[in-house]
Amino acid sequence: MTALKDVKKVVLAYSGGLDTSIILKWLQTELDAEVVTFTADLGQGDELEPARKKAEILGIKEIYIEDLREEFIADFVFPMFRANALYEGVYLLGTSIARPLISKRLIEIAEETGADAIAHGATGKGNDQVRFELSAYALNPNIRVIAPWRDWSFKSRTDLINFAEQHQIPVAKDKKGEAPFSVDANMLHSSSEGKVLEDPAEEAPEYVYQRTVSPEDAPDEATIVEIGFKKGDPVSLNGENLSPATLFQKLNELGRDNGIGRLDLVENRFVGMKSRGVYETPGGTILIAAHRAMESITLDRGAAHLKDELMPRYAELIYNGFWFSPEREMLQAAIDRSQEHVEGTVRLKLYKGNVMTIGRSSPKSLYSDALVTFEDDRGAYDQKDAAGFIRLNALRLRTLAARDRG
Numbered sequence: 519m520t521a522l523k524d525v526k527k528v529v530l531a532y533s534g535g536l537d538t539s540i541i542l543k544w545l546q547t548e549l550d551a552e553v554v555t556f557t558a559d560l561g562q563g564d565e566l567e568p569a570r571k572k573a574e575i576l577g578i579k580e581i582y583i584e585d586l587r588e589e590f591i592a593d594f595v596f597p598m599f600r601a602n603a604l605y606e607g608v609y610l611l612g613t614s615i616a617r618p619l620i621s622k623r624l625i626e627i628a629e630e631t632g633a634d635a636i637a638h639g640a641t642g643k644g645n646d647q648v649r650f651e652l653s654a655y656a657l658n659p660n661i662r663v664i665a666p667w668r669d670w671s672f673k674s675r676t677d678l679i680n681f682a683e684q685h686q687i688p689v690a691k692d693k694k695g696e697a698p699f700s701v702d703a704n705m706l707h708s709s710s711e712g713k714v715l716e717d718p719a720e721e722a723p724e725y726v727y728q729r730t731v732s733p734e735d736a737p738d739e740a741t742i743v744e745i746g747f748k749k750g751d752p753v754s755l756n757g758e759n760l761s762p763a764t765l766f767q768k769l770n771e772l773g774r775d776n777g778i779g780r781l782d783l784v785e786n787r788f789v790g791m792k793s794r795g796v797y798e799t800p801g802g803t804i805l806i807a808a809h810r811a812m813e814s815i816t817l818d819r820g821a822a823h824l825k826d827e828l829m830p831r832y833a834e835l836i837y838n839g840f841w842f843s844p845e846r847e848m849l850q851a852a853i854d855r856s857q858e859h860v861e862g863t864v865r866l867k868l869y870k871g872n873v874m875t876i877g878r879s880s881p882k883s884l885y886s887d888a889l890v891t892f893e894d895d896r897g898a899y900d901q902k903d904a905a906g907f908i909r910l911n912a913l914r915l916r917t918l919a920a921r922d923r924g
Contacts, residue, residue: 522669525662527552527633529624531650534569536689538639540678541666542576543685545637548670554580554631558620561587561705561763576687582627586619587705591762594619594841595706599805600750600860601825601853602813603833609783610799610806611836612707617646618841621653625661635662642668645788649839656842699726705766707779707799718784718794729770729798733777733871740869741776742876745769745808747864750857752805766801773800776868788838804873808864811875815883816860825856 528545532538532555545551555573557566566583573581594615605611624636636654640646642665651663672678682689702709708729715722724732746754755765773779779800787793813822828849835846862880866873888898 522549522635522662522664525549525551525635525664527554527631528635528637528664529554529556529628529631529633530637531620531624531639532557532569532573533639534564534566534572536682536687537678539572539576539687540682541637541639542573542578543687544666544670544681545664546577547685549664551635553578554582554627554633556582556620556624556627557584558623559583559585559587560590560616560619561767562703572688580631582623584623586623587763588761590616590619590705591766595766595802596751596762597850597854598836599802599809600857601829601832601849602806602810603829603836604806605833605837606783606785608781609785609797609837610707610781610802611833612704612797612799612802613646613702613709614649614837614839615706615841616704617649617839618653621650622657624650625654625657628658628661635664637664637666640665640667643789643791645837645839648788649841652839653842701728703729705763705770706802707797710796711793715794715796722782722796726796727780727798730774730780730800731777733780736775736777736870740867741772742865742867743772743804744863744865745805746862747809747812748861750809750812750854750860752808754863766805769801769804771800772868773804777871778868778873779803780871804866804868807873807875808866809860811864811866811878812860812862812880815878815885816862816880817856818884821856825853828852 528549528551530538530542530545530553532542534557542553542555545553555569555578557569559566570581570583598611598615603611605614624638627633628636638647638650640650647665647668651665654661654663672681679689681687697712698714699710700712710722710726710728714720715726744756745752746757746759751762752765753759755768760768779798779802781797781799782794783797784792784794813825817825832846832849832853835841835843835849840846859882861882862878864875865877867876868874886898
């Protein structure tokens with residue numbers, strides 16, 4: 519704490535909520551620091567003007583509120599989806615991929631305003647503190663990072679509420695007790711953790727789900743959609759060219775209405791513990807199915823299989839906060855090279871929580887009717903060649919079998 523006393527100006531990642539408002543006032547009172555607030559619109563769905571008003575009430579002169587939805591989807595989400603990235607086989611990394619963009623803007627604003635530190639509201643038990651800070655140090659090795667949850671003396675929710683009331687920070691009645699669970703949201707997903715969700719043996723209450731209807735309550739008639747791709751990225755929906763964020767928002771609406779994208783997961787945090795989370799990723803779940811379907815007819819077998827081998831490492835790098843690392847960038851270059859011919863259209867059926875591919879076509883398709891047909895193949899494939907192919911591949915197996923049989 520003493521080491522922070524010489525900090526003069528701090529850029530705070532500010533949501534406008536109670537916790538970051540307490541952090542704001544704590545930075546002013548305990549560190550005597552000038553505070554700049556930065557609030558990012560990543561499609562979380564909250565009205566952001568109240569954050570501006572609350573910052574003004576708390577005496578902030580430099581307030582940044584920015585719509586980063588297009589940048590978020592185009593420069594962070596889409597590159598990740600080119601890799602079909604899934605952490606531990608199922609998690610679409612919705613929280614993980616938002617942190618490097620927020621950190622990037624924190625660093626840029628610190629440079630613009632002459633701040634010597636940045637601050638975030640992540641706790642000392644979670645992954646987000648790691649993601650924010652690794653990203654920040656990768657972009658500015660000399661930046662000071664303040665994580666109040668690791669530094670202040672508050673021991674309970676009551677301590678926080680008392681501090682808020684002492685400094686005239688408005689506390690809504692529903693904030694005075696412990697929230698039943700915590701939520702982080704952006705355009706890619708919503709994440710719910712804690713309290714009522716801490717016992718992994720207990721089913722999550724239906725009220726936890728905020729972005730999707732229950733699959734049981736979804737329409738009894740399927741929805742058919744067509745997604746167009748260019749160089750591995752979606753560019754159109756049902757024949758209409760759309761910006762990245764607009765297209766993704768429409769996918770979210772389709773997924774929401776059809777009960778798609780729910781995930782109840784016990785994951786391994788980078789800091790060492792297991793945690794249970796409930797995620798909703800409606801548009802992302804549709805997109806990853808469509809992208810894999812597009813790759814199925816446009817990627818060579820060797821490239822496709824190598825991508826699948828690289829994917830777990832790539833996903834782990836993002837989960838652990840290494841978006842700006844050289845190894846992630848190296849993997850991204852290989853992944854992007856593989857997407858050069860991933861273009862065409864995929865047709866999907868959405869029905870009660872399920873995403874089913876029902877058609878795919880591409881001008882760059884590697885699928886050949888002449889090779890796979892059971893009818894006369896007109897010399898495109900001589901079935902007799904398979905005998906030699908099998909004999910050569912069986913040679914080592916036959917040698918092993920001969921030895922083992924004595």
